[in-house]
Amino acid sequence: MMVDVDVEKKTLNVYQELTFSNQSNDTISSIILNDWNNAYSDKNTPLGKRFSDEFIRNFHLASDKERGGTSALSIVDENRFLLNWSRPKDKPDLVEIQLNNLIFPHQSAKLVLTYVVKIPSDKFTKYGYSSDESIYIKNCFLTPARYEDKGFIKYSNVNLDDINNSLSNYDLEVKIPSGFTLFSELNQVGVSNSVYTLTGKNRLDFSIYLEKNITFSSFINNDLTVYSNLKDNRLDIIQKSLAIDKVVNYVTENIGRYPHDNITVSQVDYERNPFYGLNQLPSFISPFEDSFLYELKFLKTYLNNYLKNTLKIDSRKDNWLIDGIQIYTMMKYIDNYYPNMKMMGNVSKIKLLRGYNLVSLDFNEQYSYFYMLMARKNLDQPLGSPKNKLIKFNEKIASKYRAGLSLKYLDSYLEEDIIPKSIKYFYSLNKNHQTSRRDFESIIFLNSTKNIDWYFKTIIDSRDIIDYKFDKLTKTKDSISFSLTNKTTTNVPIPIYGLKGKEVVFKKWIDEVKKDSIYTFERNQADKVVINYKNEVPEFNLRNNWQSLRPFRISNKPIKFNFMKDLEDPFYNQILYVPTLKFNLYDGLLPGMRFHNKTILDKPFTFDLNPSYSTKTQSLSGSGVVSVNQYNRNSRLYQVRYSFSGALFHYAPDAIYTRYNPSVSLRFRQNNLRDNRKQALIFRQVTVNREKSNFVVEDATTENYTVFNAKYFNNKTEVTNHFNFSSDVQFSNKFGKLAAEIEYRKLFNNNRQINLRFYAGTFLYRNTTSDFFSFGIDRPTDYLFDYEYLGRSENTGLFSQQIIIAEGGFKSVFDTRYANQWIATTNASFNIWNWIEIYGDMGLIKNKYSKEKFIYDSGIRLNLVTDYFELYLPVRSSNGWEITDPNYGQKIRFIVTFSPDTLINLFTRKWF
Numbered sequence: 001m002m003v004d005v006d007v008e009k010k011t012l013n014v015y016q017e018l019t020f021s022n023q024s025n026d027t028i029s030s031i032i033l034n035d036w037n038n039a040y041s042d043k044n045t046p047l048g049k050r051f052s053d054e055f056i057r058n059f060h061l062a063s064d065k066e067r068g069g070t071s072a073l074s075i076v077d078e079n080r081f082l083l084n085w086s087r088p089k090d091k092p093d094l095v096e097i098q099l100n101n102l103i104f105p106h107q108s109a110k111l112v113l114t115y116v117v118k119i120p121s122d123k124f125t126k127y128g129y130s131s132d133e134s135i136y137i138k139n140c141f142l143t144p145a146r147y148e149d150k151g152f153i154k155y156s157n158v159n160l161d162d163i164n165n166s167l168s169n170y171d172l173e174v175k176i177p178s179g180f181t182l183f184s185e186l187n188q189v190g191v192s193n194s195v196y197t198l199t200g201k202n203r204l205d206f207s208i209y210l211e212k213n214i215t216f217s218s219f220i221n222n223d224l225t226v227y228s229n230l231k232d233n234r235l236d237i238i239q240k241s242l243a244i245d246k247v248v249n250y251v252t253e254n255i256g257r258y259p260h261d262n263i264t265v266s267q268v269d270y271e272r273n274p275f276y277g278l279n280q281l282p283s284f285i286s287p288f289e290d291s292f293l294y295e296l297k298f299l300k301t302y303l304n305n306y307l308k309n310t311l312k313i314d315s316r317k318d319n320w321l322i323d324g325i326q327i328y329t330m331m332k333y334i335d336n337y338y339p340n341m342k343m344m345g346n347v348s349k350i351k352l353l354r355g356y357n358l359v360s361l362d363f364n365e366q367y368s369y370f371y372m373l374m375a376r377k378n379l380d381q382p383l384g385s386p387k388n389k390l391i392k393f394n395e396k397i398a399s400k401y402r403a404g405l406s407l408k409y410l411d412s413y414l415e416e417d418i419i420p421k422s423i424k425y426f427y428s429l430n431k432n433h434q435t436s437r438r439d440f441e442s443i444i445f446l447n448s449t450k451n452i453d454w455y456f457k458t459i460i461d462s463r464d465i466i467d468y469k470f471d472k473l474t475k476t477k478d479s480i481s482f483s484l485t486n487k488t489t490t491n492v493p494i495p496i497y498g499l500k501g502k503e504v505v506f507k508k509w510i511d512e513v514k515k516d517s518i519y520t521f522e523r524n525q526a527d528k529v530v531i532n533y534k535n536e537v538p539e540f541n542l543r544n545n546w547q548s549l550r551p552f553r554i555s556n557k558p559i560k561f562n563f564m565k566d567l568e569d570p571f572y573n574q575i576l577y578v579p580t581l582k583f584n585l586y587d588g589l590l591p592g593m594r595f596h597n598k599t600i601l602d603k604p605f606t607f608d609l610n611p612s613y614s615t616k617t618q619s620l621s622g623s624g625v626v627s628v629n630q631y632n633r634n635s636r637l638y639q640v641r642y643s644f645s646g647a648l649f650h651y652a653p654d655a656i657y658t659r660y661n662p663s664v665s666l667r668f669r670q671n672n673l674r675d676n677r678k679q680a681l682i683f684r685q686v687t688v689n690r691e692k693s694n695f696v697v698e699d700a701t702t703e704n705y706t707v708f709n710a711k712y713f714n715n716k717t718e719v720t721n722h723f724n725f726s727s728d729v730q731f732s733n734k735f736g737k738l739a740a741e742i743e744y745r746k747l748f749n750n751n752r753q754i755n756l757r758f759y760a761g762t763f764l765y766r767n768t769t770s771d772f773f774s775f776g777i778d779r780p781t782d783y784l785f786d787y788e789y790l791g792r793s794e795n796t797g798l799f800s801q802q803i804i805i806a807e808g809g810f811k812s813v814f815d816t817r818y819a820n821q822w823i824a825t826t827n828a829s830f831n832i833w834n835w836i837e838i839y840g841d842m843g844l845i846k847n848k849y850s851k852e853k854f855i856y857d858s859g860i861r862l863n864l865v866t867d868y869f870e871l872y873l874p875v876r877s878s879n880g881w882e883i884t885d886p887n888y889g890q891k892i893r894f895i896v897t898f899s900p901d902t903l904i905n906l907f908t909r910k911w912f
Contacts (some may be wrong), residue, residue: 001141003174005210010129012117012140021108024147028103031111032088032096032152034165036139039093039157040120040128041069043720043749046093046156051124052719053676054392059124060719061751068120068128070142077101078110093157095142113142125159126268134215136268137208139163146314148434155316160387160395161272161308162315165204167434172198176210183209183216183227185262185309200260202432204309207264215267221248224258228265230301232294243295247302250333254420255306255325256427263305270301276397277343277366287345292338296330303329312430318437319387320403320460325423327404328411331364332420338363356562357569358600367401368535369567369601374398375465375540376602378631378638381673384437384461391673405538406459410444410452412536413493413509418447450511454492459538464490465633468513468531469544480529480549481520484513488540497533498526504533523549542570568599580610583898585791585799586650588616604629614650621656623647639667647785652793655693659785661686677716684709686784696793702772707732707784720747728761735773736764739807755829755837757809762822774818777808777825777845777855778893788897796890803872803893810841811893812857812877819845829861837861839872857882870895 004013022028039047043060051059059067075083075097084098103109117140120128127138145152146164153164174196176182186198186206200206209216215229219241226244235243252258275296288296303326313321334341341363342348353359361369374380374394381394383403390399411419422443429435429443441456458464465488473482484494491513498506498521505524531545539545543557560572568574575595582590592612597603606629611622625645632638644662651657663684670677687706708731715724722745730737739761747753761775772781779800782792787806791799803811808819809827825843832838842856857877863870872893874882882891 001170001172003172005135005174005176005180007129007133007135007177007180007210010119010135012119012137014113014115014117014141016113016115016142018111018113018142018144019108020103020111020144022103022105024150025105026150027105028099030096030098032094032145032154033142034093034139034145034155034163035070035087035095035142036093036157036163037068037117037120037141038070038087040067040124041092041118042067046091046158050158052721053674055719056124057719060747062121062124066121066123067118069118071116071118073113073115073142076112078112080112083111088154091154091156094145094154115142117141122268126272133212135208135210136266137210139205143168143205146434148314153314155388158388160316162319162387163205164314164316167202167204167312170198170200170203170206172196174198174208180210180212181214181216183211183264185227185260185264185305187261202259204312207266209264209266216264219244221245223261224248225262226265226302227262228298229267230265230270230294230298231267232290232297234290235294239291240294243291243298244302246337247295247299247333250336251303251306251329254329254332254424256424258306259310259431263302263309265298265301265305269305270297273300273304273396275300276370287347289345292341292345299330299333300326310427310430312434313436316387320383320399321437321440323400324383324403324407327367327401328407328419328423331367331404331408334363355560356566358565358567361567365535367405368538371398371402371405371538372540372601378633379673380463382461382463383459384456389672389674402538409459409536409538410455412495412534414448414450414452416449418444418449422447458490458492463633464488465540466490466492466494466537467540467544468494470529470531470547472518473529473547475523475549478523479520480523480526481518482529482547483516483518484510484531486513486515487544492537494537495532495534496521497530498524499528499530499533500525501527543568545570566599568601568603573597574599580612582612583790584649585794586616586653587614587621590614590621590649592622602629617650619656621649623649636668636671637666638669639665641665641667651690651785652693652695654695655691657688657690657785659686659688675716676718678713679715680711680713682709682711682713688783688785693793698770698772701734701768702770702783705732705734705783709784715743721745732773734768735766737773738762738764739775753831755827757805757827758825759807759809759827760822760824761807761819763820766820771818771820774820775807775823775845777817777819777823778810778813779803779817780807790896801890801893803895805895808841808843808845810843810855810857811839811859811872812841812874812879812882812891814855814878816845816847816853819847821846821848829863831863835863837863854878859883867895868897 001017002015006013020031039045042048048059073085075085077083077100081100083100085095088094088096099109101109119135119140122128122130122136127136129135139157144166145154146166155162155164170186172186174182176194176196178194182196184198184206186200189197189199216227217237219226219228221244226248228244307322307326308315311322315322342359343361343363343366344359347353348359371380379391381390381399383399383406387395407419425443426440429439444452467487469485469487471483471485473480493509493511494513496508496510497504505526506521508521510519527549529547529549532539532542557571557573559575560569561575561577564578565576566574574597576597578594580592580594590612592610594608594610596606596608598606598608607626609624611620614621623646625643627641627643630640642664647659648656661684663682666681668679685706685708688704690703692703710729712727722743724743727740739759742758744756745753773783782789787804790802794800808823808825823843823845825841827841829837829839839861840858844852844854846852855878857874859872859874861870861872874891876882882888885891
């Protein structure tokens with residue numbers, strides 16, 4: 001292969017001679033080539049759709065210049081006949097070549113290809129050209145796809161680093177511009193006149209780095225050369241060499257010798273798959289030694305590249321094997337070299353913080369918490385799922401960590417170093433052959449001295465959860481007897497520990513938990529008995545895992561108070577407290593203290609109480625909610641929540657309201673968890689009591705009321721399309737209402753975006769003359785107290801200009817502000833530049849004893865942070881030219897939200 005790099009045009013001109021050897025027993029009439037660089041050619045490729053699905057906007061908004069692709073492709077056979085080629089349907093990043101002559105088993109064919117590779121910007125995936133003129137070439141060339149089971153594997157590029165190439169030998173001549181230097185894990189045979197000659201045998205893939213300002217350094221360990229530019233400016237070259245040498249030797253000893261002469265470990269590789277937790281810490285916080293941080297980052301990245309370059313498995317279908325071996329090896333490395341390391345490093349030495357489980361947790365225990373984070377949300381997926389089927393948090397973190405935990409679990413159960421030996425043997429099997437998970441399974445079964453039929457079926461291929469607790473425990477001075485309750489149907493081996501203080505005095509494995517069985521062990525002076533004490537088993541709930549054996553105890557779990565936030569501590573009932581500060585016009589500043597039990601992991605039962613003090617009225621106020629969550633593991637109805645909430649605040653300068661809200665919510669999802677469609681049914685009874693106010697003149701019958709409310713939501717959202725449908729029905733002794741709302745957003749290929757909203761509502765009956773319960777045209781009265789109005793009873797002044805897009809959704813204020821029979825409105829906006837949009841609203845309203853009335857408005861929308869901070873500047877409406885009004889400032893409307901959950905959701909939605 002000859003490659004001519006044009007840095008100015010960001011292209012590669014390629015001449016490629018491809019010799020395809022048919023090593024199967026099948027006759028081949030066509031060949032599939034991976035052309036993953038072409039995934040960057042269009043917004044509608046599988047890669048583009050993946051970006052949209054994960055709310056990554058930069059690819060859709062990018063210019064054609066920033067995108068990549070493959071063009072001018074020509075293919076001839078060894079007889080110089082031009083061959084026909086095509087791209088399979090919906091797979092624009094594959095090339096299918098129709099051969100003129102069949103390739104029989106164990107024969108070969110030679111093809112000559114010429115094509116031009118347009119290198120994409122690295123801002124999409126970190127592969128491609130960067131602003132500092134460096135280029136990272138990855139998956140840019142046409143390579144034969146993996147062949148197995150009578151066919152080629154046809155995977156598209158969806159940014160998962162799981163290309164399935166056939167095992168190949170490479171010979172390259174790469175011509176680069178002067179002033180640049182090339183680095184690659186391929187062997188460098190020679191350099192002449194800026195032409196690099198590279199070669200590689202038995203390769204699955206390779207990378208090429210071109211740099212003008214050299215950042216890579218070479219480190220030699222025995223016969224392996226490591227090229228790395230992993231960042232850490234606080235370590236000198238000797239310290240880095242020692243860390244790299246330590247990691248390379250450890251991996252060689254515990255897995256096997258790397259079969260190639262060179263390997264690259266780059267900063268880009270680390271940034272694509274960082275050590276989550278470490279990479280979230282600000283640079284000025286250094287709870288770990290610089291050498292440890294560098295060592296851990298290098299270990300993770302080195303293992304990732306080492307395994308992907310050598311394990312010849314289907315890296316999409318069997319990716320859990322790569323993840324499992326990587327995390328398992330990392331955990332063993334920490335146990336071996338840093339057995340006392342804590343999750344928060346040196347922070348654990350601060351006496352004031354030692355009461356936090358987050359601080360005192362052993363370093364390797366964090367993996368279990370990341371898995372449980374998703375399991376408690378009922379979002380975990382089987383480890384054996386193909387990588388492209390995993391939601392992002394599972395693909396990047398939870399499933400990866402659970403895979404390592406699962407191997408460690410099996411290692412702890414089997415003992416005798418069976419897992420380390422099996423990994424070594426499996427690794428050696430990959431030297432010259434394609435393999436699969438079945439090969440790994442066979443090796444484990446062959447080496448195991450215990451029955452492990454349960455392991456792959458339950459731990460790998462299902463999302464069954466594990467949860468045991470003690471039952472009927474009795475004790476004597478010399479022994480303890482107990483039975484175990486299996487809270488799920490998952491029956492797997494579980495370890496039982498006896499503790500005296502923090503010292504383990506016995507450990508026993510129960511291979512199979514049988515109903516009504518009594519287990520008796522020698523006590524060995526234990527004062528506590530614990531299920532799964534060292535968390536070897538990826539268990540769903542650790543809070544019910546221990547029993548005290550002390551003669552006198554008030555509670556099995558004492559209460560522990562923690563400031564701000566903490567990880568769940570299974571040995572305590574935790575109450576978290578944090579100061580709060582809220583504001584509304586009538587209460588003024590509301591300093592308070594929030595008490596709750598919401599640790600980082602979701603719980604079946606939660607409470608959240610927030611008493612506060614109104615500085616303006618010098619009285620108590622606050623809110624609170626108590627919830628019970630029920631999760632259904634194998635149903636589209638995946639969550640049922642029962643809750644009761646209450647609130648007490650001022651709704652006017654001289655009057656308070658109290659609100660009580662028992663509710664039941666049912667949440668539904670698709671069987672494919674990557675599908676962003678969500679549905680919910682909510683039933684609630686809202687009771688409101690309002691003191692009479694001298695500042696708010698309303699019908700006295702609106703002071704106290706109860707409303708039954710049922711809602712249905714159905715939404716699906718991504719970068720390019722958003723759709724939401726909701727319906728709402730309300731009943732009280734004063735009225736009955738029915739309403740529906742549709743929202744639609746579309747981001748077009750020219751990067752213009754349209755937002756549409758349709759709302760319609762009607763009264764079913766109405767037994768009041770007040771407009772308090774009527775449909776709001778520009779500002780709902782919010783009689784259910786759902787919205788965060790800063791001054792909900794204001795009719796003039798700045799606080800009256802706050803708008804919440806609900807009901808009519810108009811931005812201009814009309815003489816008629818309510819509809820007491822029916823309403824039908826449409827709201828639209830269209831962006832003209834960046835966050836500047838034009839908006840328009842129109843609709844019909846109908847009041848009793850009046851004809852229906854058509855109204856409209858229009859203006860400019862400054863969409864600074866969607867749903868968080870927006871400004872609406874009216875221009876023209878049914879009132880006339882609003883922009884010429886001398887009091888125009890009073891007509892500007894704004895959206896402002898002080899709830900951090902709204903903003904946080906903008907950043908976390910792509911993960912879940």
